[in-house]
Amino acid sequence: MDLQTLTYLVVGASFALYIGIAIATRASSTGEFYVAGGGVHPVANGLATAADWMSAASFISMAGLIAFLGYDGSVYLMGWTGGYVLLALLLAPYLRKFGKFTVPEFIGDRYESQTARVVAVLCLIIISFTYVAGQMRGVGIVFSRFLEVPIGVGLLIGMAIVFVYAVLGGMKGITYTQVAQYCVLIFAYTVPAVFISFQVTGQPLPQLAMASTVEGTDGVPLLVRLDQVVTDLGFAAYTVGTKSRVDVFFITMALMIGTAGLPHVIVRFFTVPRVRDARMSAGWALLFIALLYTTAPAVGALARLNLTETIQHGAVFEEAANLRYEDRPDWFRTWEDTGLLEFTDKNGDGRIQYYDDTNAAFATEAARHGWAGNELRVDRDIIVLANPEIAGLPNWVIALVAAGGIAAALSTAAGLLLVISAAVSHDLLKGVFRPGISEGGELNAGRAATAVAILFAGYLGYNPPGFVAQVVALAFGLAAASLFPATLLGIFSLRVNKQGAIAGMLTGLVFTITYIVWFKGIFIEPMAPDTAEHWLFGISPEGIGSVGALLNFAVALGVSAMTPPPSDDVRGLVERIRVPN
Amino acid sequence: MRKTTYWQDNLRLVGLCLVVWFVASFGFGILGLDWLNQIEINGLQIGFWFAQQGSIYVFVALIFFYAWRMAKIDREHGVEED
Numbered sequence: 001m002d003l004q005t006l007t008y009l010v011v012g013a014s015f016a017l018y019i020g021i022a023i024a025t026r027a028s029s030t031g032e033f034y035v036a037g038g039g040v041h042p043v044a045n046g047l048a049t050a051a052d053w054m055s056a057a058s059f060i061s062m063a064g065l066i067a068f069l070g071y072d073g074s075v076y077l078m079g080w081t082g083g084y085v086l087l088a089l090l091l092a093p094y095l096r097k098f099g100k101f102t103v104p105e106f107i108g109d110r111y112e113s114q115t116a117r118v119v120a121v122l123c124l125i126i127i128s129f130t131y132v133a134g135q136m137r138g139v140g141i142v143f144s145r146f147l148e149v150p151i152g153v154g155l156l157i158g159m160a161i162v163f164v165y166a167v168l169g170g171m172k173g174i175t176y177t178q179v180a181q182y183c184v185l186i187f188a189y190t191v192p193a194v195f196i197s198f199q200v201t202g203q204p205l206p207q208l209a210m211a212s213t214v215e216g217t218d219g220v221p222l223l224v225r226l227d228q229v230v231t232d233l234g235f236a237a238y239t240v241g242t243k244s245r246v247d248v249f250f251i252t253m254a255l256m257i258g259t260a261g262l263p264h265v266i267v268r269f270f271t272v273p274r275v276r277d278a279r280m281s282a283g284w285a286l287l288f289i290a291l292l293y294t295t296a297p298a299v300g301a302l303a304r305l306n307l308t309e310t311i312q313h314g315a316v317f318e319e320a321a322n323l324r325y326e327d328r329p330d331w332f333r334t335w336e337d338t339g340l341l342e343f344t345d346k347n348g349d350g351r352i353q354y355y356d357d358t359n360a361a362f363a364t365e366a367a368r369h370g371w372a373g374n375e376l377r378v379d380r381d382i383i384v385l386a387n388p389e390i391a392g393l394p395n396w397v398i399a400l401v402a403a404g405g406i407a408a409a410l411s412t413a414a415g416l417l418l419v420i421s422a423a424v425s426h427d428l429l430k431g432v433f434r435p436g437i438s439e440g441g442e443l444n445a446g447r448a449a450t451a452v453a454i455l456f457a458g459y460l461g462y463n464p465p466g467f468v469a470q471v472v473a474l475a476f477g478l479a480a481a482s483l484f485p486a487t488l489l490g491i492f493s494l495r496v497n498k499q500g501a502i503a504g505m506l507t508g509l510v511f512t513i514t515y516i517v518w519f520k521g522i523f524i525e526p527m528a529p530d531t532a533e534h535w536l537f538g539i540s541p542e543g544i545g546s547v548g549a550l551l552n553f554a555v556a557l558g559v560s561a562m563t564p565p566p567s568d569d570v571r572g573l574v575e576r577i578r579v580p581n
Numbered sequence: 582m583r584k585t586t587y588w589q590d591n592l593r594l595v596g597l598c599l600v601v602w603f604v605a606s607f608g609f610g611i612l613g614l615d616w617l618n619q620i621e622i623n624g625l626q627i628g629f630w631f632a633q634q635g636s637i638y639v640f641v642a643l644i645f646f647y648a649w650r651m652a653k654i655d656r657e658h659g660v661e662e663d
Contacts, residue, residue, distance in 0.1 A: 066633075074632035078606045081637045085602045088644045089595050093651075207634065211625040221624025239618075239629045249611050274662045276652055283644035290637050297633040578588055579660045 003395045007146045010399040011406060014184055015161055018410070021180055022165030022173040030443050033170030034101040034422050035270040040175055042277040046284025048178035049268045051185065051407070052415035053080075053259075053285070054292060055131070056138025059185060059408035064383030066300030067307075070230075071241035073300060075251040075542075081286060081293055082252070083259025086484075088282030091260060092269040094491045096278035097577040101270065102419070103263045103483060104427040110490040111498040112570060114432055119505050121423045123482040124263045128416045129460065130475040131264075132453075135416070136461020138409040141381065145338050146402035152462055158410060159458040166414045166454070167447045174414045175271060181407040186291055188404025192388040192397050193295045196302050199391055206298035214305075226305050232316050233355040234362030238304065243540075244532065250543030257549050258476030261484030264415040267422070275580035303383045306390050311354040311376065317369045322351040331389035340379035347372035413457065421449035474516050477541075481508030481548025489556055494574055496556050499563040504556030512548035516541045587658040594654065598647050605631065605639035 001009075027033040040048070058080070066073030098106050104124060108117030136155060143154025165173045193206040201212035201222055213219045227237045236242045243251075259265065268285075269278045310329070314321030325343060335341040343352060347370055354376040357363045363373075385405065388397045425446035430437050437445070482505045489496040489504075519530040519541045528534045530541065539547060609617055610632030617628030627635075655661040 071629060071632065074610060074629075077633050078610055078636050081640050082602065082606050085598070085640050085643055089598055089647055210630070210634070211623045213623065223626075223629075224624040239626060245611060245614070249607060252606065252611065276648065276655065276662060279648035279651055280645075283641065283648055286644055287641050290641050293637055294634045578591075580655055580662050581660045 001395070003398060004146075004148065006395050007399040007402050010396070010403045011147065014180075014403045014407060017180055018161065018177045019164055021176045022169040025173050025176045026168045027170030027172045027443075030101075030426075030439050030446070032172045033443055033446055034418075034426060035267070036170075036172040036175045038099075038271060039273055040271040042272050042281035043284050044175065044179055045268060045272050045277075045281045046288055047182045048175045048271075049265065049281070049285035050288035051178040051182035051411040052268055053265055053289060053412070054182075054185065054408055055412035056135050056405065056409040058292065058296075059189065060138055060141070060384050060405050061381050062384075063296045063299040063303065063387075064380035066297055067304040067383050068378075068380050069241060070236065070238035070304075072243045072248065073241075073297070075243075075248055075255060077293055077297060079252045079255025080259055081289060082256040084282055084286040084289070086256060086260035087265065087269075088279060088286075090488055091266060091491070092278045092282050093275045093580070094577045095266060095487070096269050096272065097275050097580060098573075099270075101267075101426055102422050103266050103487065104423060105431065107483075107486055107490065107501070108427070108431065110570060110573060111486075111501045112567065113498040113502065116486070116498060116502050116505070117427060117431060119502060119509075120483060120486070121427045123478055123505070123509065124423050125420060127262065127475045127479050127483075128264060128420045129453075129457070132413055132416045132420075132457040133460035135409045135413040136457055139406060139413075140461055141338075141340075142385070142402055142405040142409070145334075145385065146399075155458050155461050158406070158413075158461075159454050162410055162414050162417065163451065163454050166417050167450050170446070171267075171271060171418055174411075174418055177414070178411045181411040182288060184407040185404040185411075186288070188400040188407070189292050189384075190295060192391070192393055192401060193299050195393050195397070196306070196387060196391045197298060200302050200305065206295045206302075209298040210301060222301060222305070226301055229305060229308050229312075233308065233312060234359040234366070235356045238301065244538055246538045247532070247535075247540050247543055250539045250546050252543075254480050254543045254545035254549075255476055257480035257484050258545055259479075261479035261482070261487070262475075263423075263479075263483065264412075264419045266487075267419055268415075299384065299387065303387050303390070306387075307378070307383075308354070310390065311352050316355075317366075319349075319351070322353055324351050326350065328352075329390075331386055334389070335382050335386055338382075340382045342377040344375055344377075346375050352376055417450050417453045417457065420453045421446050424449040424453075474513070477512040477516060477545030477548060478509065480545030481512040481552055485549050485552040485556060489553070491574065491577065493557075493560075494571055495565055496560045497563055497566045500556040500558075500560030503559040504552040507555040508548040508552030511551055512545055515544045515548075587654065587660055590654045590658070591651070594647065594650050598643055601639065601643055605643075606636040610636050 031037050062076055104117045104120035107120040139158040140151040140154050143149055144151045165177050194204050197206040197209040198204045201209050202215050203209050203212040210222055213221050214225045223239055227239055231237050272278050272281050311323050352375055353371045355374055357374040388401055425442055429445050430442050486501050486505050518527045532538055614628040618626040620627040
């Protein structure tokens with residue numbers, strides 16, 4: 001069977017599965033729509049959380065990022081997992097005990113303030129839409145490459161599927177669909193990784209590949225070989241990286257705090273029956289996430305080695321050692337068609353020279369050998385998707401990877417759309433504008449809000465704003481600087497009050513947004529070049545959320561100390577959520 | 582009286598876990614990277630390993646440890662559910 005038919009079959013089967021589950025588990029009350037009635041088993045919730053969390057970015061982009069960043073890629077590995085420790089220890093059990101539906105609701109009740117609740121809703125909506133746009137782009141890439149339909153058609157199909165199960169099923173439908181999606185995506189990620197790890201190192205377990213030796217060499221370890229191969233071409237050593245230690249520290253911190261402050265992740269812990277389930281469930285979630293996250297660095301290293309050695313298959317500067325463009329493999333051609341892989345024959349020799357031409361010393365040396373600049377542009381997003389083809393794996397593996405990428409994108413999109421609709425129908429409509437609304441009315445409003453959010457997300461996916469990459473920094477920065485500190489202080493401090501929380505959130509928000517816009521220029525031109533010498537203390541915009549969070553904490557505590565303490569009701573609420581029974 | 586003690590036990594456990602969390606990631610993977618990288622297993626430097634894989638294993642174990650210890654503290658103070 002040819003690849004395309006097979007892909008249609010596998011992806012179609014997975015869609016049928018998701019829709020079947022959604023119909024079987026549709027929501028019939030607001031409780032089921034927002035938090036699946038609070039009756040999800042902790043292991044099932046762990047699976048759903050893992051699928052919810054692992055987005056198109058984790059599945060499609062992360063290993064590619066690591067492949068090209070090397071050590072610097074560790075910020076994503078540590079940052080996007082370490083946040084779960086904060087979540088499990090500092091937020092999840094207490095928010096479960098609080099026992100309502102949304103994060104803004106907690107902030108509104110704890111600080112006795114509709115203003116605080118609306119500020120929280122605002123942060124939540126900006127964070128979530130930023131994210132959804134990225135997921136939709138992921139769906140578009142997978143569809144256009146593997147199903148060879150235009151991106152717009154791919155998006156429409158994706159939107160229709162999410163529409164069916166998010167609008168019908170609510171959180172209950174989403175939860176069980178996500179369990180299925182986790183199984184699809186982890187299988188799709190692991191199978192090619194095992195094959196490639198075995199091919200290159202003879203070690204089938206990708207987690208151990210980095211400590212293995214490369215087949216066909218005289219026992220040269222993988223990472224030693226990789227460092228050698230890339231530095232020979234002028235690139236930075238794989239295991240060293242180029243970011244400053246300070247920046248790595250702050251980016252990791254911002255991603256961790258941001259992860260713990262992301263509303264679509266927090267809300268998953270509202271769905272389990274008991275406080276102790278919330279604690280265990282965070283452990284299960286991270287275990288399931290870790291299966292992919294400990295595979296990713298191996299995939300990154302193996303793919304970088306494979307790719308580099310395909311192009312440069314012998315000693316550097318020996319003419320015959322560079323791949324002739326005519327001899328390029330099939331996967332090279334198919335990815336060229338998508339524009340994500342580009343070759344420009346700068347020196348007109350018909351061979352591909354792939355090296356770091358920004359490395360002045362190496363570029364001078366290369367020029368002496370007739371190399372006229374780097375001729376290959378590789379979009380990092382293709383690494384995971386092209387990996388099975390590069391390694392020559394059977395077609396069913398490639399079809400599986402397509403289904404996995406779509407599962408990762410759809411599960412995250414659905415989770416995000418649900419928190420957006422809950423914020424609109426529960427926090428804004430019922431909480432602020434129409435407190436008297438009936439349960440049926442709220443449920444319909446929630447469904448309508450989901451539908452509108454899907455249309456808007458589809459629009460963002462089709463016309464991605466030029467600043468998608470920038471807004472990702474913004475999403476984590478905002479979550480870190482606004483929601484996380486306000487929620488944490490609400491639980492661990494009896495003294496922080498309304499004034500403190502609002503002042504803190506606004507300070508964190510304004511500082512973080514200003515810093516990111518200053519260097520990245522969202523809607524306006526950047527005010528300063530985005531380079532280390534211009535950054536505050538050498539912290540890049542990606543890492544500034546940690547400083548924003550610190551400012552939020554400092555301002556919230558300072559302002560609270562100068563204003564009256566919260567009421568006895570709030571004291572009672574905090575003491576109640578601190579104990580499980 | 583009892584509730585305060587429960588909360589103190591909780592804070593002590595959380596504090597201990599956060600120290601482990603910080604040391605395994607920021608300590609071994611970033612601040613102490615060069616120092617730990619002196620140790621190698623088959624070309625894999627240990628600091629690099631902590632930054633890319635080791636810290637994640639520690640995080641998983643840490644959350645399960647916390648959940649287990651908290652359940653015990655809940656019972657000791659008679660605040661467990663059901």
